[in-house]
Amino acid sequence: MxxxxxxxxxxxxxxxxxxxxxxxxxxxxxxxxxxxxxxxxxxxxxxxxxxxxxxxxxxxxxxxxxxxxxxxxxxxxxxxxxxxxxxxxxxxxxxxxxxxxxxxxxxxxxxxxxxxxxxxxxxxxxxxxxxxxxxxxxxxxxxxxxxxxxxxRKFNGKIEVIPKAQGKEVLKNHSDFSVLRFKDFSLSFRIFNEIFCILFVNSLLHCLLNKVLYETVFLSVFGEVF
Amino acid sequence: MxxxxxxxxxxxxxxxxxxxxxxxxxxxxxxxxxxxxxxxxxxxxxxxxxxxxxxxxxxxxxxxxxxxxxxxxxxxxxxxxxxxxxxxxxxxxxxxxxxxxxxxxxxxxxxxxxxxxxxxxxxxxxxxxxxxxxxxxxxxxxxxxxxxxxxxRKFNGKIEVIPKAQGKEVLKNHSDFSVLRFKDFSLSFRIFNEIFCILFVNSLLHCLLNKVLYETVFLSVFGEVF
Missing domain, CATH: 3.40.1280.10 (SPOUT methyltransferase, trefoil knot domain)
Structure with a gap:
């Protein structure tokens, strides 16, 4: 229809x-x-x-x-x-x-x-x-x-409201890295949440980079020693 | 409430x-x-x-x-x-x-x-x-x-809509002399309706005036003759 x-x-x-x-x-x-x-x-x-x-x-x-x-x-x-x-x-x-x-x-x-x-x-x-x-x-x-x-009805948007008796709650679908929940009233909480996510993604990238470095450079140079 | x-x-x-x-x-x-x-x-x-x-x-x-x-x-x-x-x-x-x-x-x-x-x-x-x-x-x-x-719910206004499948119909409550119905589309019909009402009220007033004249002037002058 x-x-x-x-x-x-x-x-x-x-x-x-x-x-x-x-x-x-x-x-x-x-x-x-x-x-x-x-x-x-x-x-x-x-x-x-x-x-x-x-x-x-x-x-x-x-x-x-x-x-x-x-x-x-x-x-x-x-x-x-x-x-x-x-x-x-x-x-x-x-x-x-x-x-x-x-x-x-x-x-x-x-x-x-x-x-x-x-x-x-x-x-x-x-x-x-x-x-x-x-x-x-x-x-x-x-x-x-x-x-x-x-x-x-569901709209599957980047933002979605969680119905609440008091205040505001929003589900934010960060398609790039994660799903965050934050209370709209608390700016500090939101900023903290964003910083946390950036640090988290940053750590993940570091781990990945370390793994790649380990497997390519370290193992190729010292691999035969150990 | x-x-x-x-x-x-x-x-x-x-x-x-x-x-x-x-x-x-x-x-x-x-x-x-x-x-x-x-x-x-x-x-x-x-x-x-x-x-x-x-x-x-x-x-x-x-x-x-x-x-x-x-x-x-x-x-x-x-x-x-x-x-x-x-x-x-x-x-x-x-x-x-x-x-x-x-x-x-x-x-x-x-x-x-x-x-x-x-x-x-x-x-x-x-x-x-x-x-x-x-x-x-x-x-x-x-x-x-x-x-x-x-x-x-009824609002008892000067105008009231009559629900219709097609077109418009309005009930106009002329509190001064009568209740008129007219179709909003037809201006000529509306004008005719207004003229008709004026003539109608006019005739009523004439009848009343004639009655008063008859009872006061005519009867007092010629009453005893007949």
Whole structure:
């Protein structure tokens, strides 16, 4: 199954942060990509940085013609709008349809979505019929769709959070030498940890070098003596 | 029960839109007020406009000392953070506690929340342990807390959306003379509707005037003739 979010009406001057929140929410709640109808490299870059660090295969893409994109989408298309049918009433039907057809396109817009969109999609779904936020709507829709299972999905990133009742704990996957745990609050502890790792790797390298020197130089010179 | 959202770390230059989304989400998902630690009248004004039109008693307030505000809060305090315990595991316990103690304080911050906050609150709760959005976190937390019932709550506003499979339909409560239904797409229909109402009220007033004239002038002059 592939879940695509189509973000309409991004305004370059005003929407960088909201669009970034939409992308991060899409990623964290189980979508595979966000497609924009306006290119904004600032958003693409900041999402790429997060994905590099926190893992997953999430992508940000771009379409020149969003109406064709909706029409040609192979799967179930769902437009999130406060004017649509209540999510409570329709989510089961949508889940069944997506299980049949495999892919889902979720369309989120700003305040001014063209009226065509309401008629191009399979479903118009409201996360409540009050004005609020496309970020909130996307999060709740995906949470309902996945029944909360999206929140425990593994991303296999360089960093991973260990859930804690108080404070912060992060698992840092140093792919180069080891797996470290450190408490984010304690800078001194973190520095100590890093120094320890450097010394540890350093010692390993020394051992290796000694072994090589011993086997090549020492044995070839004094080997026959002993 | 009273639900307060405390929004920390609002930056005047950057956060107007995100903070507005937080307020709208809080309102739409059943909270009673948002309290800021930084005053921003632009956010307050835009939320007031929405509440005037769409109904409810939602308020935006301000505290000078958010740590005292958390310490003195009479109820259960929940800090939403990606480092906290998974919402899936803890939401039932929180619901039970809030049912006992009546009030709930939900704390949402930006990227840099002071470490004290993690130890001042009763719960640190993660809506997934990936980085995403405080708007998304607040929406999903409230949706889980209310089990989706918040989405069908009535706000008794001047406007109300009629959920529709396609297009938009709005119920406009003209408190002055009548309740009108119009389709938002059709401007001509809306204008016709308004004119019809004006004519209707006009006719009513004419009838009333005629009745008064008949009873006072006509009857007093010609009453005895017939």
């Amino acid at each position: 592939m879940i695509t979010v189509l973000r309409l009406g991004h305004r370059f001057e005003r929407d960088k942060r909201i669009s970034t929140h939409i992308c991060l929410t899409a990623r964290a709640f189980g979508a595979d990509e966000v497609v924009f109808d306006v290119r904004d490299e600032r958003v693409e870059d900041s999402i790429k940085r997060i994905t590099d660090e926190w893992g997953g295969n999430f992508k940000v893409n771009f379409t020149e013609n969003y109406k064709d994109f909706i029409k040609n989408f192979d799967g179930v298309s769902v437009h999130l709008t406060m004017y649509g049918l209540q999510v409570n009433d329709i989510i089961r039907e949508i889940s069944d349809k997506v299980n049949e057809r495999k892919n889902m396109l979720i369309i989120v817009g700003g305040q001014k979505v063209e009226s065509d969109v309401y008629f191009l999609t399979d479903y118009n779904v409201a996360i409540g019929n009050q004005p609020h936020s496309e970020v909130a709507a996307l999060a709740v829709f995906l949470d309902r769709f996945f029944n909360g299972k999206e929140l425990v | 009273m639900i307060t959202v405390l929004r920390l770390g609002h930056r005047f230059e950057r956060d107007k839109r995100i903070s507005t989304h937080i307020c709208l989400t809080a309102r739409a998902f059943g909270a009673d007020e948002v309290v800021f630690d930084v005053r921003d009248e632009r956010v307050e004004d835009s939320i007031k406009r929405i509440t005037d039109e769409w109904g409810g008693n939602f308020k935006v307030n301000f505290t000078e000392n958010y740590k005292d505000f958390i310490k003195n809060f009479d109820g259960v305090s929940v800090h939403l953070t990606m480092y906290g315990l998974q919402v899936n595991d803890i939401i039932r316990e929180i619901s039970d506690k809030v049912n006992e103690r009546k009030n709930m304080l939900i704390i949402v911050g930006g990227q840099k929340v002071e470490s004290d906050v993690y130890f001042l609150t009763d719960y640190n709760v993660a809506i997934g342990n990936q980085p995403h959005s405080e708007v998304a976190a607040l929406a999903v937390f409230l949706d889980r807390f209310f089990n989706g019932k918040e989405l069908v």
